[in-house]
Amino acid sequence: MSIVLSASRISKTFSNELEVIKPTSFEIEKGKIYVIEGKSGSGKSTFLSMLAGIEEPTLGKVFYRDRSLYDLNDNEQARIRGESFGFVFQSFHLIPELSVKENIELPLMFNQKDNIFKTQYLAERLEIEYLLEKKPHQLSGGEQQRVAIARALITLPEIIFADEPTGNLDYATTRKVVDLLCQLCSDYRLSLVIVTHEKNLIENPHHLYTMQNGELKVERTNV
């Protein structure tokens, strides 16, 4: 079993002193898909952000390949986030002034790895090759999210973190985006962690959890 990232009893308390995430341990294995379902405000985004090197836990540690993520200096943390993690958000976060191609290739500016995807290949896999010269505002929501997925994958990261990636999409588009994302992760043995309020977003993830009031519960394991 190859563990890429592990969290050891991480918890989060904001300044209002409410413990938003109770102490939780978690492991991400290479090539596996993790879904965390939960209602709005249950703590999903906070938990994902702690795993992804964005939000430091109040207590506990996150290890990326045996390196304690938040004990590294800012440059080292940024390098891991830039090269080994990919991010997909509900609201796409594309830069309006840049073309689709430039948006997809943006993470390469901060990347020193050689082993990366070719833009053209990802664009074909995600069925957006005819959009490369367009600007984000000329695209539908589903197209924009497929661009955001290409951008998340371009550095060939080890883990994709997705926060409500289909929250703005209709049912048919959601299915298409999720299926493409899962297929790419499976083909390249990337790990995928998705948080969502949608039940059954992915039919058969390897691990399904629910988040309730900051407590993570195992719902189903299928490995």
Ligand SMILES: Nc1ncnc2c1ncn2[C@@H]1O[C@H](COP(=O)(O)OP(=O)(O)OP(=O)(O)O)[C@@H](O)[C@H]1O
């Ligand atoms: N920076 C912050 N300061 C104080 N409280 C916060 C902060 N960020 C989040 N919270 C609180 O933590 C709780 C969990 O928020 P979080 O965004 O993680 O939930 P969520 O399950 O992702 O919700 P949603 O699905 O609506 O995004 C909420 O009660 C929220 O108000």
